[in-house]
Amino acid sequence: MSRGSLTRRVFRVELGKAFRNPFFLLSVLIGTVLVAVNATNLIRIYYQEGGTYARNVSIATFADQLDGYLKYPVLPAATVYNQWIGGDYSGEAAGSIFFTILPLLVILPYGHSVSEEMRSGYLKTIIPRCGRRRYFLAKAGAMFLSGGTAVLLPMILSLLICFMAFPAVKVDMIYDMYGALHHSNMASVLFNQHPLLYTLMYLGIDFVFSGLFACMAFSASFFWKQRVAPMIVPYLFLLGMESFRSVTMFFTSSEISILIMLKAGVTPLSTKADILLLWLALCLLLTAPIIYWKGRKYEIF
């Protein structure tokens, strides 16, 4: 068997294990439930606030509320791009919880696999057959893809629901309190001129970072031998960094928390491309070299 086909086979096996396990489904399910709650709340608010008629009549039915919306449409205030879970500016509960537990959702599908396989002795049988480099590379790739997909699927679902419920128009700068992105934010021109491109760009950013967060569990597995610690430590690290922003707020007006920067919408502080790139570098530094060096020297016996 050629080396290329063996690499492909190992990768395919790892992909199958990553995507066909109940934890991947559970992760997507948790994300989907949060997206559903988020969309329901925002759609309800949208139609209720559509007209003063619906708000003032306490016994208004949904049809009345819809009527109110049709009479008094507030098109510029709510668009797909500031209502989907990534762009929501209102701080709705389910949406906020989704981004708060995002690193846990990406680690849940496959984060446990490395430490479990190290403990179970599975590596003693697989590594002599395919080699360390091939195995760890396939494992990292599968983790990256499963983590990214676990978050991407609910976010795409949210976007699709919003496309059905809200007008896909640009956010009006005159109604800037309703989620218009100001010039100090990264890619604000793109958001104001081509919001769909901006949204797709953010889906890509979220996918990449989610994948990297999942790989952090992989690198943590080399340092923590317990079953749980490698999965939780990366999350606590990211949450701790977010807590740290209450200190950095005194020195800079830029957002430093990656968990907040993953939101495409308005953030408390301005998002900057250079800080996002620094985070990308940090995440890469915490994953690729560690997996490479530790994996290369990993003793199976």
Added chain:
Amino acid sequence: MRFFNILRYDLRMGFLRRPLRWIATAALFSLLAGNFCLIAFSAYYQEFDYNPAGLLQLGTLPISIGDEILIELGSVLPPSIQEDQAFSFPTIWLFTHLLVCFFTLGYMNEDLTRGGVQVLIRTRRKSTWWLAKCAWNILVVTLYYGLGEALLWILGRAVGFSGDFTLNPFLFQTLTNRAYVPTGAGEWDFFVAFLVMPCLTGIAINLMQMTLTLFVKPMVAFIAVAIYLSAAVFYPHPLLLANYAMPVRSAAAGIYAFWPSTGILLCAAFSLASVAVGAVYLRKMDILPASS
């Protein structure tokens, strides 16, 4: 084996042999104390004529330990009643509570599947083993909050803040965007609401998490706890126990009426229910893995 022998074993294996965790706790609460100094200084920047050297004179301000705990561990009001200002998720509050959940997450489960099974067999009674694990859990959580709160108190006193719970109206307004109206609550009421309730709530939540790990993987239990804690930030409902761990929502602070007496009752009920469910489940549980 007697109950205290198992508890001693648990304390050694799940507490004394993991000093890094306690160093992390001390570092976290020291950082919080430092963070509070920065927040207080920025709030009173004008008083110091915009001179950074004023940071050294923080002790002259009418600030108490109560303010320190309210700002750092007080959490925030739910977004539903602060529509007039941007909502900021209380990450520091969530982090401090999730950290202890992480400390207690894996130990029981690992002890049930690895060498600890030998201890369980020698105990002869599963209920004794389970009660020792619950006692260990309560001790770790109490020590975590005790160490953290003691550090905040010591470092606050070292800076020169008063050691009581007299709230500073200016800092209170900075946090809540509402005027502080004294509720007539005494020092004891503040002590219970600000220091005891977070610990009691932590005990109840950690016992729930430990019981949950009997049914699902620890990671899933941790996610459930994270969602449970986060939901309390948005919904001020008594059954979301974490509301009692938010000093800003306590009856003593005067905006919300989360009374400690109700909180203590609910925490006790949740804790007892967790212990009972765990004991009943463990009695019927096969401790040997399915493969053997």
